[in-house]
Each structure stands twice: as structure tokens, then as C-alpha cells.
Amino acid sequence: MGEPDTGAARPADEAVIETRGLAKQYRGTLAVDGIDLRVPRGSVFGFLGPNGSGKTTTIRMLMGLIEPTAGSARVLGRPMPRSSRTVLPRVGALIEGPALYGFLSGRDNLLRYDAADPTADPRTRSARVAAALDRVGLTAAAAKKAKAYSLGMKQRLGLASALLQPRELLVLDEPTNGLDPQGMREIRSLVRELAADGTTVFLSSHLLDEIEQVCTHAAVMARGRLITQGPVADLSAGARGRLAVTTPDPAEATRVLAAHGVSELTAVGPKVTGELPADPPDLADLNAALVAAGVRVRAFGLERATLEDAFVALTGEGFDVAG
Structure with missing residues (x-):
């Protein structure tokens, strides 16, 4: 299913994510109905849609977690899910909340995540974990067990796990879920920093003002279909004041x-x-x-x-x- 893996990466000016007629059907119901999505390299791309619109199903197909029923998806120039082993080490992802070991500390959770990455140098593991904790504001809570973390702290720890290595693409599913206003501002600032460093950020959110504040591009999903996509300023301009x-x-x-x-x-x-x-x-x-x-x-x-x-x-x- 999908396109053959030619083994050649696409040029830098092409899309980081691109789908053609991507669809997923469950028991006769189209959860995702033939979408053509294009995420430009270097963008902060907001993925919008109400509950049940197909956002998370789309993300799971992009990450190779589930097979599409029809159509194709390319991530970083390679067909998915066929190229998962070569693509995913270049992608940081936080999907449907972080999976944590509650009996381990925040630091030890990140050490486990990093150890599971075959591309990670064990000699610099501790430094990477410390830097990731600092970047999401969890240094002071690094020794606390994850089961004692608040929802917002767990979300931060999941984001830290996606930042252990430099990534070409960061995929975030509701990254500010559970955060207080200050935490939301910090995550928005972090997303901007990552984008300035050249990372393409693809995030789903139900907070429309958040998308307007941080995203350069957006797509709108409704009932499994892609309604529109493009620069955020152009989408807003399409509606009358x-x-x-x-x-x-x-x-x-x-x-x-x-x-x-x-x-x-x-x-x-x-x-x-x-x-x-x-x-x-x-x-x-x-x-x-x-x-x-x-x-x-x-x-x-x-x-x-x-x-x-x-x-x-x-x-x-x-x-x-x-x-």
C-alpha cells in the first residue's frame, strides 16, 4: 500500500508532510475521507477540528501507527508507514498524552526514553536529559515520581521526551492540555524557538486563539474531511469581520x-x-x-x-x- 520507497530524500523546499487521498475506514465509517494535506517545511502548522473530525486518526497514520485504508502519506519525503524505521528517528512526537512509568522519576523516565533510541549516544545521555528537563521547566521536579505529577507536568515531561534529540519535525497532539496560563505561554514560546531553529512543528489543538498566536499555517478538519488549509492570515481573511x-x-x-x-x-x-x-x-x-x-x-x-x-x-x- 502507498508509494514505493525510492530511498531518496526530497529537496528541502518540498513539503515535510504530504498526503494524497489519505483515508481510514472503521466498520464502514470513514474516519478520514480522502484528504490531501501539505505541511510546508519550516512552518508551525495548526491542525484544527472538533471532536471526531479525524485529526488524531490522521496523525496516527502519519506516524505509521495505523495503516491507511486508501491513499498515501509521505513524511520527510518518505512513504509511511513503510519507511517508519528511517523517518521516526528524525521526528519527535507527543500523541494522545505521554506514556509514562509512574513509579519512576521524571528524569528516569527520560533516561528510559533516550536508551530506547538506537541513534542516541549513551555517553551524552545525562546531559541530553538535563537539557530537555530544563527546556520544559521540570528541572526542580526531576526527582519526583511521575505518578505524583499533575496533568500539566506530565504533558511537559512528554514534550521533553520529544526534545531529547534535535528533530526535523515535531508532532504534538494538544501540547498545552492541562497547563495553566503561564505554562501555555511557555510552551508557545518554546514552539516559536523550535521553529526559529528550523524545526517544522505540526500541532493539533482545540484552542483557536492558540493557533492564531503561534501558527503560520493551519488546516481545518470536519467530519473526516479537510475543509481548507493555508497560511493562518489567509484563512482568517476569508471570513468577514x-x-x-x-x-x-x-x-x-x-x-x-x-x-x-x-x-x-x-x-x-x-x-x-x-x-x-x-x-x-x-x-x-x-x-x-x-x-x-x-x-x-x-x-x-x-x-x-x-x-x-x-x-x-x-x-x-x-x-x-x-x-
């Missing part, structure tokens, strides 16, 4: 805006937002209509469309934050 009016007269502003075709109006405190119609009125005329009706306008304009706006526009549904 919302009209926003700040006024001490929100009720009257809502009435006037509705009369001029603005829909999905919401008022939170002094701020009123809504969707402009497909053939929107001139914004200056709309502002003048508010003023003429006695609405005291303090601010008026279009808010930049977010990635969430783009997701809703593309899929016609809200984003399931449990996904």
Missing part, C-alpha cells in the same frame, strides 16, 4: 442596526456587534443613521475576523472545545 458599535444606548443601537439589515446582533455592556448583510450598506451611512436616531456612538467599525469566524463560515457549525 463583525460590525462593532460602542454606545451607552445599546438597545436603540440594536434596533437601528437590525432595521438596516445587520443580523446576529449581540449586546454585551456598551458594545453591540453583528453580521453585515451580503450586500452591506455604506458604513458611513450606517453610522449616520445611528446618530440620527439619537444613538451616542463612542466607537464604530469592523472587527478583524478571527480564525473561529473562519471556521464557522467554512463548516457552518460552532467549534467543539472538547475536540
Whole structure:
């Protein structure tokens, strides 16, 4: 199944991950329905989708953990899963949470991970483990048993295991799961550092604002299908911004805006937002209509469309934050 392994790596300007018609079927149900995914080298690529959209199944196929039903996948220029033995040593991965030995310390867990890597030099093992612990902020807890770690600490330790060796590609499944806001900021900063060093980062997340803050590119999955992919700025630009009016007269502003075709109006405190119609009125005329009706306008304009706006526009549904 898939393409033959020619043994030749692809040029540096080609995709780090590329799939053609990749599909996975379980008992007659298509969990992944023929997707063509392309992850550019050097990108921080966000993989978005609600619960059950096929994200984790796709990642498991990319990593050679399960066989596709149809189609092909190439990672670092080689067909998967056929080339797992040559590809995976160049990939760091954290999928569906870390697998840890609870009775071992954090440091000893990493020592075990490193010892299982046939490419790892045992003479520099301790130094690599110490550097990985420091990079994810676990040096002070290195001697504590993993079973006593919080969810966020376990997530950090799993990320440290993926960073024991320099990697061309880092695949992260919900990397900030269980972290407090400070921990989330630190992981985002780490992802940026890794990307600056030349590592391509492929991460799935249900946190849309996280994708906007850290990712250069993204793909949106829904019901097993790839809805769209591309630079994050381009995806957001595909959705229309919302009209926003700040006024001490929100009720009257809502009435006037509705009369001029603005829909999905919401008022939170002094701020009123809504969707402009497909053939929107001139914004200056709309502002003048508010003023003429006695609405005291303090601010008026279009808010930049977010990635969430783009997701809703593309899929016609809200984003399931449990996904």
C-alpha cells in the first residue's frame, strides 16, 4: 500500500508532510475521507477540528501507527508507514498524552526514553536529559515520581521526551492540555524557538486563539474531511469581520442596526456587534443613521475576523472545545 520507497530524500523546499487521498475506514465509517494535506517545511502548522473530525486518526497514520485504508502519506519525503524505521528517528512526537512509568522519576523516565533510541549516544545521555528537563521547566521536579505529577507536568515531561534529540519535525497532539496560563505561554514560546531553529512543528489543538498566536499555517478538519488549509492570515481573511458599535444606548443601537439589515446582533455592556448583510450598506451611512436616531456612538467599525469566524463560515457549525 502507498508509494514505493525510492530511498531518496526530497529537496528541502518540498513539503515535510504530504498526503494524497489519505483515508481510514472503521466498520464502514470513514474516519478520514480522502484528504490531501501539505505541511510546508519550516512552518508551525495548526491542525484544527472538533471532536471526531479525524485529526488524531490522521496523525496516527502519519506516524505509521495505523495503516491507511486508501491513499498515501509521505513524511520527510518518505512513504509511511513503510519507511517508519528511517523517518521516526528524525521526528519527535507527543500523541494522545505521554506514556509514562509512574513509579519512576521524571528524569528516569527520560533516561528510559533516550536508551530506547538506537541513534542516541549513551555517553551524552545525562546531559541530553538535563537539557530537555530544563527546556520544559521540570528541572526542580526531576526527582519526583511521575505518578505524583499533575496533568500539566506530565504533558511537559512528554514534550521533553520529544526534545531529547534535535528533530526535523515535531508532532504534538494538544501540547498545552492541562497547563495553566503561564505554562501555555511557555510552551508557545518554546514552539516559536523550535521553529526559529528550523524545526517544522505540526500541532493539533482545540484552542483557536492558540493557533492564531503561534501558527503560520493551519488546516481545518470536519467530519473526516479537510475543509481548507493555508497560511493562518489567509484563512482568517476569508471570513468577514463583525460590525462593532460602542454606545451607552445599546438597545436603540440594536434596533437601528437590525432595521438596516445587520443580523446576529449581540449586546454585551456598551458594545453591540453583528453580521453585515451580503450586500452591506455604506458604513458611513450606517453610522449616520445611528446618530440620527439619537444613538451616542463612542466607537464604530469592523472587527478583524478571527480564525473561529473562519471556521464557522467554512463548516457552518460552532467549534467543539472538547475536540
